[in-house]
Amino acid sequence: MSKPSFEIVKQVYTIMSGVQRSKALEVCTKLRIAEHIAPESSKSVGDLSKELKVHEDTLYRFMRALTSMSLFQEEEITDTNKTHGIFKHTPMSLCLRDQGVRDMVLMRGSPGQVLSWNGLFNSVKTGRTNHQESLNYPDLWEYLKDHKEEEVLFSKAMTGVTNMFVPVLLSFSDYSKFEKVVDLGGGQGLLLKNILANYPNIKEGINFDIKSVIENNSHGENLDKRYTDQSGDFFVSVPESDCYVLKSIIHDWNDECAVNIFKTISKSIRPGGKIYVYDLINDLNLKNEKNQAGWNDIHMLMVCNGKERTPQDWEYLAKHSGFKIDEIRRHSTIPNTLGLTIFSKI
Numbered sequence: 178m179s180k181p182s183f184e185i186v187k188q189v190y191t192i193m194s195g196v197q198r199s200k201a202l203e204v205c206t207k208l209r210i211a212e213h214i215a216p217e218s219s220k221s222v223g224d225l226s227k228e229l230k231v232h233e234d235t236l237y238r239f240m241r242a243l244t245s246m247s248l249f250q251e252e253e254i255t256d257t258n259k260t261h262g263i264f265k266h267t268p269m270s271l272c273l274r275d276q277g278v279r280d281m282v283l284m285r286g287s288p289g290q291v292l293s294w295n296g297l298f299n300s301v302k303t304g305r306t307n308h309q310e311s312l313n314y315p316d317l318w319e320y321l322k323d324h325k326e327e328e329v330l331f332s333k334a335m336t337g338v339t340n341m342f343v344p345v346l347l348s349f350s351d352y353s354k355f356e357k358v359v360d361l362g363g364g365q366g367l368l369l370k371n372i373l374a375n376y377p378n379i380k381e382g383i384n385f386d387i388k389s390v391i392e393n394n395s396h397g398e399n400l401d402k403r404y405t406d407q408s409g410d411f412f413v414s415v416p417e418s419d420c421y422v423l424k425s426i427i428h429d430w431n432d433e434c435a436v437n438i439f440k441t442i443s444k445s446i447r448p449g450g451k452i453y454v455y456d457l458i459n460d461l462n463l464k465n466e467k468n469q470a471g472w473n474d475i476h477m478l479m480v481c482n483g484k485e486r487t488p489q490d491w492e493y494l495a496k497h498s499g500f501k502i503d504e505i506r507r508h509s510t511i512p513n514t515l516g517l518t519i520f521s522k523i
């Protein structure tokens with residue numbers, strides 16, 4: 178075999194240093210460097226280090242490392258009287274000023290997420306994720322209950338992602354026939370608030386999540402009167418309703434648990450009621466670089482023992498829980514985004 182080309186080895190090196198690169202992104206986010214450089218302006222490393230109260234020489238080395246990943250750009254020096262170390266934004270560094278992106282970066286760098294991946298070798302061998310070994314807890318949710326800061330960060334980060342997706346999700350969803358909507362595992366309640374705001378026909382909306390998450394929720398003065406938070410466990414019982422929303426929920430669980438969630442809903446769903454599941458649709462025809470759901474799929478395995486499902490996987494869940502699939506809807510122009518799978522009881 179001929180020696181691999183320098184370019185190819187460089188690509189492997191980039192993947193190899195992924196852990197360090199994501200740590201650098203997290204530290205850059207924690208330091209709030211992006212907020213300290215105005216969008217259309219630039220700043221010297223000297224000024225930055227004073228504002229951030231950090232070591233100037235090391236900050237310069239760190240900033241140069243970040244620029245190699247297109248996070249910030251260092252101004253080129255053609256005039257020899259000028260000093261090095263003037264930085265401005267790139268589109269990627271600019272997006273770190275967005276609260277939702279910030280929370281997502283910090284959440285993905287948090288110990289619960291990072292430690293979960295330590296079990297990858299065993300997971301590939303056994304097909305299961307052993308959180309008892311990687312986190313010393315039976316699953317991520319039990320871990321989060323004892324790690325309050327991470328639990329709040331997780332909910333905030335999910336809200337940030339949901340916020341980005343709300344217009345897309347609502348564009349292919351219809352809630353005009355429901356009087357009551359329950360968002361199961363609704364976290365901070367953002368999706369339900371948006372559904373209520375768009376559908377005056379809905380008389381009641383319940384944001385349902387585990388007790389510790391609901392206790393952390395706080396809402397402004399203008400909370401929709403139809404909205405309520407309710408704590409509970411979707412493996413035990415859920416409120417009666419015409420429509421159950423599950424956004425980024427079923428992919429958190431393996432088939433056995435997912436079927437159990439559907440079976441709990443089955444006991445309370447009103448006649449003619451629907452389940453609206455928003456998760457990525459893992460399309461096996463999208464191969465290689467086009468297959469974004471594949472990366473999420475393995476992340477779900479490591480973090481929650483869950484998976485991103487193919488249409489056949491959704492059929493399996495329906496068949497084993499007494500439901501049928503009415504329809505799978507996807508955004509027409511944004512590939513690899515969340516799809517909506519609609520279920521009704523047989």
Ligand SMILES: C[S@@+](CC[C@H](N)C(=O)[O-])C[C@H]1O[C@@H](n2cnc3c(N)ncnc32)[C@H](O)[C@@H]1O
Nearest residue numbers: 335336339362363364386387409410411424425
């Ligand atoms: C990945 S988050 C999704 C949050 C929200 N649906 C969103 O997309 O922004 C999963 C949510 O499920 C909740 N959850 C986990 N186990 C639960 C249970 N047994 N009963 C109710 N909610 C649960 C978690 O607390 C968390 O808020």
